[in-house]
Amino acid sequence: MIRVVFLGPPGAGKGTQAVRIAEKYNVPHISTGDILRAAVSEGTELGKLAKSYMDKGELVPDEVIIGIIKERLSQPDVKERGFILDGFPRTLPQAEALDELLSELNMPLDKVIYLNVDDEEIVKRLLSRGRADDTEDVIRKRLEVYRKQTAPLIDYYSEKCLLVEIYGVGDVEEITKKIEEALGLEG
Ligand code: AMP
Numbered sequence: 001m002i003r004v005v006f007l008g009p010p011g012a013g014k015g016t017q018a019v020r021i022a023e024k025y026n027v028p029h030i031s032t033g034d035i036l037r038a039a040v041s042e043g044t045e046l047g048k049l050a051k052s053y054m055d056k057g058e059l060v061p062d063e064v065i066i067g068i069i070k071e072r073l074s075q076p077d078v079k080e081r082g083f084i085l086d087g088f089p090r091t092l093p094q095a096e097a098l099d100e101l102l103s104e105l106n107m108p109l110d111k112v113i114y115l116n117v118d119d120e121e122i123v124k125r126l127l128s129r130g131r132a133d134d135t136e137d138v139i140r141k142r143l144e145v146y147r148k149q150t151a152p153l154i155d156y157y158s159e160k161c162l163l164v165e166i167y168g169v170g171d172v173e174e175i176t177k178k179i180e181e182a183l184g185l186e187g
Contacts, residue, residue, distance in 0.1 A: 002027045002082040002183060003107055005089070005098075007153055008115035010142045011125040012168045013175065017115065018086040020176050025185065028077050031086040032065055035072075054133050057141030059090060059149060066097045073101060082107075090150045095157075112157040113179055115168035119143075 002025055006014040015031060022029035036054060039047035046064070053060045069088055072078070089095040102108060117125075126139045133142070157163040164182040168175060180186070 003110045004183060005085045005109060005112045007112055008168060009117060009122050009146045011122040012115040012117045014086050014115055016172060017176060017179055018084045021179060022084050027081050027084055029084045029086060030072055032068060032088040035068055036060060057133060057138040057145060059145060062091055062093045066094060070101055073105065089153060092152060095153055109162055111164055111183060112162045113182060114154055114163055114165045116165055117168040121169055
C-alpha cells in the first residue's frame with residue numbers, strides 16, 4: 001500500500017518516476033494531465049473545456065479537477081492498493097480538498113515526494129519533449145503558474161511533516177531508488 005503525492009515543476013520527471021513506482025509496486029498511477037489529455041482526444045465536454053486552459057499553460061478550474069479526483073479516488077483499486085498522484089494537487093484549494101477527501105475515505109497520505117530540478121534543466125527538458133503544450137511561450141506560462149500557484153504547496157506539506165525533497169537530475173534509476181528509500185520500500 002502506497003499513498004503518495006508527487007510534487008514538482010513541469011519537467012521534473014514526476015510522470016516518469018510515478019510510472020516506474022506504479023508498475024513495480026502495482027499501485028494506481030493517477031495523473032490529472034493524462035486524464036485531461038484523454039478527454040481532449042475523445043472530444044468530450046470535459047476535454048473541450050480543459051483544452052482551452054491547457055493550450056495556454058493555465059490551470060483547469062479547481063472544481064473541475066477536484067470532481068475528477070473525487071471520482072477516481074473512490075474506486076476500489078485505490079482502496080486496495082493506494083495511489084500515486086501525479087500533477088494533483090496544484091493549488092492550495094486542491095490540496096485542502098484532497099485532505100478533506102482522504103480523511104473522509106480514511107486514507108491518510110504517507111508522503112509527498114518533491115522532485116526538485118534546476119530551472120535551466122526544466123526548460124531544456126520541456127523543449128525536447130515535444131508535447132502539444134510544450135511550445136516556448138506555453139512553457140514559460142506553465143512555469144509561472146507553477147511558481148505562483150503550486151510552489152506554495154511545498155510549505156503546506158512541509159508544515160504537515162509529509163514532504164521529502166529529492167533532487168531530480170541524474171540517473172533515472174538512482175532517482176527511483178531515492179524515492180523508494182523515502183517511501184520505505186525494499187527497492
Ligand atoms: P501535466 O501533464 O501534469 O503537465 O498537465 C498538463 C496540463 O493539464 C496543465 O498545464 C494544466 O492545464 C492541466 N492540469 C493538469 N493537472 C491539473 C490540476 N491538478 N489542476 C489544474 N490543471 C491541471
